[in-house]
Amino acid sequence: MKTRELLTVEQREYFYEVPEHMDEREILRYYTISDEELQIINKQRGAANRLGFAIQIAYLRFPGRPLSANEKVPDFIVHTIAKQLRILPSAIQNYARGRDATRREHLSKIRSTLGFRTFTLKEYRELARWLLPIAMKTDQGHLLVEALITEMRKRKIILPAIYAVEHVAWAVRERAHRKIFKQLTRNLTFSQCKQLDKLLSVGKGYKFSYLSWLRQPSGVVSVKNFHKIMDRIEFIQKLNLPLDNGREVHQNRLLQMAREGSRYSNQHLSRFHELKRHATLMAFLIHIYAFLTDQGIEMLEKLMGRMFNRGEKKHKEHFQKDGKAINEKVRLYAKVGKALIEAKELEQDPFESLQSIISWEQFVQSVAQAEELARPAEFDYLDLLDNHYGHFRKFAPRLLSTYVFKASKASHTLFEALEMLKEINQTGKRKIPETAPMDFLKSKWFKHVIKENGIDRHYYEFGIFSELCNHLRSGDMWVVGSRQYKDFEEYLLPQEKWKELKEKHQVPLTIPTNIDQYLQERFELMDEQLSKVNHLIQNQLLPDVEIYADKIQIASLKKMIPDEVEDLTRLIYSVLPRIKLTDLLVEVDSWTHFSKHFVHLHTQTEPKDKSVLFAAILADGINLGLSKMADACPNISYTQLAWISDWYIRDENYSKALGAITDFQHKYPFSSHWGDGSTSSSDGQFFRAGGQSSPLAQVNAKHGRDPGLSFYTHISDQYAPFYVQVISSSEEAPHIIDGLLYHETDLEIEEHYTDAAGFVDHVFAMCHMLGFRFAPRIKTFSKNKIYTFEKPVNHPNLEFMIGGTIQTKKIRENWDDLLRLTSSVRNGTVTASLILKKLAAYPRQNSLSVTLREIGRIERTLYTLEWLQSPELRRRVQVGLNKGEAKHALARAVFFNRLGEIRDRSYEDQLHRASGLQLLILAIVLWNTVYISRAVDALRAKGVDIPEEYLQHISPLGWEHITLTGDYVWNLNQKASFNNLRPLREKKPIKK
Structure with a gap:
């Protein structure tokens, strides 16, 4: 029989008990007596009754x-409450003393006069109807109970x-579960x-089930693995299931059910009742189909990229190999040219002048050799691509x-070309018809595609797929069933919802929504700053700025850390x-x-043995892996770790755990020495991809020749890493805003x-519109042009910096x-990183991308002008970045396994590694903060x-x-707690 309990003992106490401490704002909100209440209270006899009556109102x-x-x-x-009634607090000791009937009578009077209601069948039905839409979005019991209690308080239901x-x-x-199950299985036939x-x-022909086969990871980038992805996509397509059923289910619930489908064993799933089993499998197929579709496109881009990179590499190798011969020909033709010039001048x-340098036969031979050495006039590598057509x-x-x-x-002709090529492949034709669409091709392709004998099929196909990748990235083309490559319109708020937000004046942005007001404000501010x-x-x-020959030189920031700090730091750490x-x-x-946030995917309960959970987190954070962690942990097996990892370790759980530790650090008084938590910085830390290259890994020249990826972390001014993403090592900018919007702190x-x-x-633009002040470090001004609303006639000293006017x-x-x-970004309809990547991939003339760029130019100009004026801003940015960069050394020390x-x-496992690492760093930061505070007090x-x-x-x-x-x-019985901290080490300071 299913249990009807959703809460732990601690959660029940949390919802029903008054906390020992509340902040002033909460006290005012809940315990301020209204004039109407005061009139009723004052009708009660005696100070004790008035105070007790008022407290009963407060409790309700x-x-x-x-x-x-x-x-x-x-x-x-x-x-x-006593202060508001002008009664001594001690009067409460005499309230209902020995007569509980007084308390009950007062409760009855409060209900009848102030509109409080008891919980009856009528209220049950009202609240059940109200709660159902929320339960369709989440099945986390404590969240549903919390929403219910909040609504009951609002409705004055006791x-x-x-x-x-x-x-x-x-x-x-349970009702929401059944409704979701029915939505997912709607219109399913018996077959x-x-x-x-x-x-x-x-x-x-397999040793495992079809479901296990579909769950298999895609592996590294290769043609073989690409076809494995296509096999699974086509397998799902042949099932001919109504995958669109998932659109009616909230994405959080759909994802949770899909994860359950990917975790449960076949035996477990087979024991589900039919409706739940089919719904869970549908959710899994909807999720895995979109995931595989996206992975197929990503692998296509990688395969295409490799092909182009090989052509470019071959091009460079040819040039390097022929470098000596090319140099000899250049020197020879320089001599020939000089001789011809002299011959003309001397008539x-x-x-004869030519043959004084080289014989005619040798000259003819050298011309032939030069033709062999010559590369195309464009000096590109496209002519070498044909070698990779097979x-x-x-x-x-x-x-x-x-x-x-x-x-x-915008992509209609490319679509026509794709359809035509698909037909040619199916019919086995060899030639591309002369009427084939061409205007989607970039100019660099034309000389390779259009030949004397017609269209070169090889290069036509290369051009089609090159542009397909570009158009998929921008959103001008999309794939049915994809999550990352869908119609651009689907990423945005529906037009009806957007219209409603505007009509209700609920647009969730910090800038004026009136265009005239916005432009006028920015114009006035920019004009003031330019002047x-x-x-x-x-x-x-x-200040600290020199300008000469139209070049800007800003002096290095002066050292602000006293020399004594280094010795003081050593002294403090010596007593920890x-x-x-x-x-x-x-x-x-x-x-x-923080461990309470690692709950079971299905039951939402905490693990019974926390030592296994801690070991799994540690395995992620120190990069050890579960197998070796089992070897290093007495009494913990690999099976236990794998089970905890599968069912309790998830991205959202890590995010909540990071939030819990960050919030504790934020509220701890000593942290205020470093900041108030209102500023942050972000930076990527590069890690090499060991073994076979990860699909996300890329080569970044800044980090050497080995492929790798970045853990991109946001860190508060109080040293707390509160958000982390795993990204390609060459694409930091689009991910900046994600950490500002989606953290759990x-x-x-x-x-x-x-x-x-x-x-x-x-x-710059999106940060400003969302209410964040974006403050990047400016290293050089050579390419950092500013933009103005008007021509720079009124600001002649800035003319060398101005790159144009705002459109x-x-x-x-x-x-x-x-x-x-x-x-749409603010409301979570689409992530900031995804939409910024789409806009960056658009052709330059795309109106939305250009508009966002123009807003960015306004904000970047204003920021650049302030940077020139304010050493304080420059120092603030540098201090903020130093905190993030200093964290990298600790990360390297902790993440030491597997080299x-x-x-x-x-990607899921990579993100778990990154999240585990940041959790360990954050735990170290908080522990150090608490004990540094104690050490300072003890030393003083x-x-x-x-x-x-x-x-x-x-x-x-x-x-x-x-x-x-x-x-x-894992010593879970250790007595150390926040009220019983460890003793500091004894250290006698050296007296100077």
């Missing part, structure tokens, strides 16, 4: 239940026993249901036969307790309870710093579309002079006192 407001008999009311509530509330949430959740059940059986026979044909036709493409008007900087340049008053990483993780969990970031890699107009007409024409796009290489093939108590202004320079990123290696033993 929050936590929403009646005051129990003989319940001890927290002092802050008694004092807050909370019944907590188990009754749980029962409502449980019943509604299709049989096909779904067949997925659990062993496939012909001599040019042929390799290209191993995967290109399969893509066309498997995928269904759609196109916008100011123009004046400062004229009078050579820009020595600790094993395992004990540190357990201790931080006892403070923050209480931080309210206002200003964000990056290095020069983030200096992108689109990011206000373009902004006006596309203003509504731009607001809709940015609102610090990423050897996981799947011993007479050590520690100036307050020095503490901002004491970093919590040290790790010399932490044992990172050895056997990993």
Whole structure:
């Protein structure tokens, strides 16, 4: 029988008990007495009755239940209400003393006069209807109970026993499950249901089931693995299932069910009742079909990229190999040319002059050799691609036969070319017809495609697939069933929803939505700043800035850290307790309870044995892997670790755990020495891809020749890494905004710093529209032109910096579309990184991309002008970036196994590695923060002079006192807690 309990003991106490402490804002919200209430209260006899009556009203407001008999009311509530009634708080001691009937009578009077209701069948039905849409989005029991209790408080429904509330949430959740199951299996025929059940059986010629086959990772980039992806896509297509059924199911629920389908064993799934089993398999197929479709496109791009890279490499090799011969020919023809020039000037026979240098026969031979050495006039590598046509044909036709493409008007001719090529492949024709569409091709292709004897099929196909990749990235073409490559319109808020937001004045942006107001404000601000900087340049008053020959040179920032800080840091760290990483993780969990966020995918319960959970997290964070972690952990097996990893370790759980630790760090008083949590920075840390190259790994010349990927981390000004992404090592800029929007912390970031890699107009624009101040470091001004609303006649000293004028007409024409796009990012309809990549891939003339760029130019110009004027801004950015860069050293020390290489093939496993690493770093930062605070107090108590202004320079990123290696033993019974911290080491300071 299913349990109808959704909450843990701790959660029940949380919802029904008044907390020991509340902030002033919450106290005012819940415990301020209204005039109407005051009139009723004052009618009660005696101070004790008035105070008790008022407290009963307060309790019904929050936590929403009646005051129990003989319940001890927290002092802050008694004092807050007594002050408003002008009654001594001690009067509460005489309330209902020995007569509980008084309390009950008062409760009845409050219900009848102030509109509070008891929980009856009528309220049950009302709340069940209200809760159902929420239960369709999430089945997390505590979230449903929390939503229900919040709504009951709003409706003045007195909370019944907590188990009754749980029962409502449980019943509604069951109803939502059945409704979702029916949505996913709608219109399934008997035959299709049989096909779904067949997925659990062993496939012909395989040792595992069809379902297990579909679950297999795609592997590294290769033609063989590309065809394996196509095999699975075509297998799902042949099932002919209504995969569109998933559109009616909320994406969170669909993803959860898909994950369950990917985790449950065949035996477990076969024991489900038929409706649930078929719905779970449908959710899995919907998810895996989109995932495989995206992976196929990504692998296509990688295969195409490799082919082009090989052509380019061959081109360079040819040039290097022939370099000596080319040089000899250049020197020879320089002599010949000089001789011919002299012959003309002296009116001599040019042929005799030529033969004085080289014989005619040798000259003819050298010309023939020069023709062989010569590369195309464009000096590109496209003429070498033909050597790879055989390799290209191993995967290109399969893509066309498997995928269904759609196109916008801008890509219509490319779509026609694809359809024509598909037909040619199917019919076995060899020639491309003369009427084949051409205008989608870039000019560089024409000389290779159009030959004297007609269209060169090889190069025509190369051109088609090259442009297909470009158009898929921009969104001008899309693939049916894809998640990453779909119609651009589908990424945005629906037009009806957008219209509603505008009509209700609920556009979730921080800028004026009126275009005239926006442009006027920015024009006035820019004009003011241009005039100011123009004046400062004229009078050579820009601080620490020199301008000569139209070049800007900014002096290096002066050192602001006192020399004594280094010795002070060593002294403080010398008294911190020595600790094993395992004990540190357990201790931080006892403070923050981050482990409670790692709940079971299906039951939403916490693991019974936390030591296994901690070991799995540690395996991710130190890059050890589950198998070797089992060897290093006594009494923990690989099977236990694998089960915990499969069912409890997920991206969203890591995000919530990072949020819990970050929030604790943010509220801990000592952290304020480093910042108030309103600023952050982000930076990528490169890790080599060990073994076979990961699909995400790329070569970045900045990091050497080996392929790798980046852990792109956002870190607060209090040293807390609160968000991490695994990205290609060459695409940091699009991911900047993700970390500002999608973290699970209480931080309210206002200003964000990056290095020069983030200096992108689109990011400037979107940050401004979303309410973030984007502050990247400016390293050079040679390419950093500013843009003005008017011609620079009024600012002659800035003319050398001005690259053009802002296209206000373009902004006006596309203003509504731009607001809709940015609102879509804010509302989570699409991620910022995905939409920025799409816009960056658009052709330059695309109106929406150009409009966002123009907004970015406005903000970048304003920022550049401030950078020139403000040493404080330059220092603030540098300090913020230094914190992130300092974290990299600790990351390398922690992530030391497997040579610090990423050897996981799947993105999910890579992200778990990155998240585990950041969680360990964050735990170390918090632990250090707490004990550094104690160390400072202890040292001061011993007479050590520690100036307050020095503490901002004491970093919590040290790790010399932490044992990172050895056997990993989990002592969950250790007595250390936040109220019982470890003793500091004794250290006698050296007196100077």
